[in-house]
Amino acid sequence: TFSGAVMAAPPTPEMLSYACAGCHGTNGGSAGMTMPSLASQSKASIVDAMKKFKSGDRPSTVMGRLAKGYSDAEFAAMGEFFSKQKFHPTTQMVDAAKAKRGEEIEDANCSRCHIDQGKDGKDDTPVMASQWLEYLKMQAALYDSGARKMPKDMADKWNKLSKEDREALLHFYASVK
Amino acid sequence: ATTTGSGDAPAVGKTAELMPKGSARRVVVVGGGYGGTIAAKYIRMLDKSIEVVLVEKSKQFVSCPFSNFYIAGMTNDMNAITIGYDKLAANHGIKMVYAEVTQIDAAAKKVVTTEGTLAYDRCIVSPGIDFRTEEIEGYNAKTAEAFPHAWKAGAQSTLLRNQLQAMPDGGTVVMSMPLTPYRCPPGPYERSCLIAHYLKKHKPKSKLILLDANPDVVSKKPLFTKAWSTYYKDNFQYIGGKKVTQVNVAGKSVSIEGIEDFKGDVINLIPPQRAADIMVKSGLVGDDKRWCPVDAISFESPKAKGVHIIGDATALPSDGPPMPKSGYSANSQAKFCAQNVLNLMNGKPTVEFSGINVCYSAISDHESVSIAQVFNLQNGKIKSPATAISPADFSLTKAEHAYGESWLKNILTEMST
Numbered sequence A: 001t002f003s004g005a006v007m008a009a010p011p012t013p014e015m016l017s018y019a020c021a022g023c024h025g026t027n028g029g030s031a032g033m034t035m036p037s038l039a040s041q042s043k044a045s046i047v048d049a050m051k052k053f054k055s056g057d058r059p060s061t062v063m064g065r066l067a068k069g070y071s072d073a074e075f076a077a078m079g080e081f082f083s084k085q086k087f088h089p090t091t092q093m094v095d096a097a098k099a100k101r102g103e104e105i106e107d108a109n110c111s112r113c114h115i116d117q118g119k120d121g122k123d124d125t126p127v128m129a130s131q132w133l134e135y136l137k138m139q140a141a142l143y144d145s146g147a148r149k150m151p152k153d154m155a156d157k158w159n160k161l162s163k164e165d166r167e168a169l170l171h172f173y174a175s176v177k
Numbered sequence B: 001a002t003t004t005g006s007g008d009a010p011a012v013g014k015t016a017e018l019m020p021k022g023s024a025r026r027v028v029v030v031g032g033g034y035g036g037t038i039a040a041k042y043i044r045m046l047d048k049s050i051e052v053v054l055v056e057k058s059k060q061f062v063s064c065p066f067s068n069f070y071i072a073g074m075t076n077d078m079n080a081i082t083i084g085y086d087k088l089a090a091n092h093g094i095k096m097v098y099a100e101v102t103q104i105d106a107a108a109k110k111v112v113t114t115e116g117t118l119a120y121d122r123c124i125v126s127p128g129i130d131f132r133t134e135e136i137e138g139y140n141a142k143t144a145e146a147f148p149h150a151w152k153a154g155a156q157s158t159l160l161r162n163q164l165q166a167m168p169d170g171g172t173v174v175m176s177m178p179l180t181p182y183r184c185p186p187g188p189y190e191r192s193c194l195i196a197h198y199l200k201k202h203k204p205k206s207k208l209i210l211l212d213a214n215p216d217v218v219s220k221k222p223l224f225t226k227a228w229s230t231y232y233k234d235n236f237q238y239i240g241g242k243k244v245t246q247v248n249v250a251g252k253s254v255s256i257e258g259i260e261d262f263k264g265d266v267i268n269l270i271p272p273q274r275a276a277d278i279m280v281k282s283g284l285v286g287d288d289k290r291w292c293p294v295d296a297i298s299f300e301s302p303k304a305k306g307v308h309i310i311g312d313a314t315a316l317p318s319d320g321p322p323m324p325k326s327g328y329s330a331n332s333q334a335k336f337c338a339q340n341v342l343n344l345m346n347g348k349p350t351v352e353f354s355g356i357n358v359c360y361s362a363i364s365d366h367e368s369v370s371i372a373q374v375f376n377l378q379n380g381k382i383k384s385p386a387t388a389i390s391p392a393d394f395s396l397t398k399a400e401h402a403y404g405e406s407w408l409k410n411i412l413t414e415m416s417t
Ligand SMILES: Cc1cc2nc3c(=O)[nH]c(=O)nc-3n(C[C@H](O)[C@H](O)[C@H](O)COP(=O)(O)OP(=O)(O)OC[C@H]3O[C@@H](n4cnc5c(N)ncnc54)[C@H](O)[C@@H]3O)c2cc1C
Pocket: B030, B031, B032, B033, B034, B035, B036, B055, B056, B057, B058, B061, B063, B064, B065, B066, B067, B068, B099, B100, B101, B102, B126, B127, B128, B129, B150, B151, B152, B183, B184, B187, B191, B276, B278, B310, B311, B312, B313, B325, B326, B327, B328, B329, B330, B358, B359, B360, B361
């Protein structure tokens, strides 16, 4: 007889989340320059993103299709798992002058939600510190085109900034370790 | 007749014990590719008390994913798809053995290799595929040198690439692909797009013919047919229902049932496939003599207690379309296999499968499409609650191309660190 088929338990949070690593890296620390790290993001931000991907509220290439295969309870289990993983610092090529400009204007514009220079996030706000610049630029383009909706208070700040300053902020966050 | 088309002499196993087992329990993992590296790594990540020995015949692994870019000259860098095992072994305390496994002896709980035998408590095997060349008349040990398959990456990829580059403009390239199931369902169609792209750019008077043994396109059909008709209608022809049954190397042609011949200046013949030779030799293939049956939870072979099989070699019990034979599938399966092997060794309940397959396919040098699938266990079988391909309006192809490159980087980093 098979040893496995009897009385198997439902997949654990770890096992659900390990499946995501093929794209997001082992334990959610991404090595690919366009793929976001999930490690150390809050449970709320992961669950919120997955729900929005599933409903189509947030535009995506692949996540909307994958999210349809999971339940809310599974989103919560995976969110819990990734929130417990160590912060994943990256070493990236950023423009030093832009990063400096970003640092100057970050506090007044973004720090209410992107807390501690983006290492933390209020409620469902994702971690942006050390996030891959290429990924942030792709997401910023979606915000700029209107395809991805911003929280109202973020839009109030974002829309007042010049294109250069928005980019400067992304360079700054990508450089935070 | 050899079935690998490699022309190598058969490997001989040595009976002396290679690495005597100490007091620690041992898992031997056979095959350091998409499945095996991950199984070895996750066993060690999950339980440091287990000794893991990874047996692989080559010092370096060349990834099939993205090898089509190299074949079609879009990158000259084979290093980007090549990994070694040093960091993986050092980071996780995995013991590497570079040797060919010649026998998996489940009764004696050992594997026999060209360097000696290894005793195990449990064995995980992810050996990939070999070819059923015996089904093609005239195919011998030298055929793959003339008509490369390039369906295992490395020297074969370089051979096909060199043939394409050496071909004078005005030539014809013939690709032949087998009936399902075979490794990587969208792979041949991706390759056809990239070769057609190469010809269009560098050899505009040349053409490509894809002979599909299947009656119709078997993967991402709306996306590939659109790519062909949009980008390659002047230099590419798809013909379904053409199963190559005979080769004529001297005449540079392949034949369909002796009725119809296709001549090519370059011929990329991808033969029908089965589980790797070692599985046939060790009696681990099923009644079809091709693929290895396994339990859908533990991946244990019903034919060999304590031997667990993952990746391309398997035939998983499935309800509906099975998990494709892909690198992503092998990665997902490896993690559950590792966890359940540990659970069985530690007397804990096994856990049900929940995994992913995503395959990115390039349709040109800067555009890609994908299939995304979640799989889980329902009534003892693997089933997909969600499967979908990219939108057919090609609105996301450039973004997916960028994400696809990061997928490769991440999955190869998972395997090598
Ligand atoms: C052109 C092409 C493109 C592809 N593109 C994609 C893609 O974009 N995405 C995707 O997910 N998949 C893709 N695939 C599929 C993917 O390559 C396979 O599904 C994957 O490699 C399967 O993993 P595996 O562990 O079963 O076998 P492999 O990765 O082939 O690993 C098997 C390993 O076992 C070793 N081995 C075998 N026999 C022995 C022995 N007797 N002793 C010692 N070692 C042994 C081999 O040397 C090898 O290293 C593609 C395939 C091809 C051909």
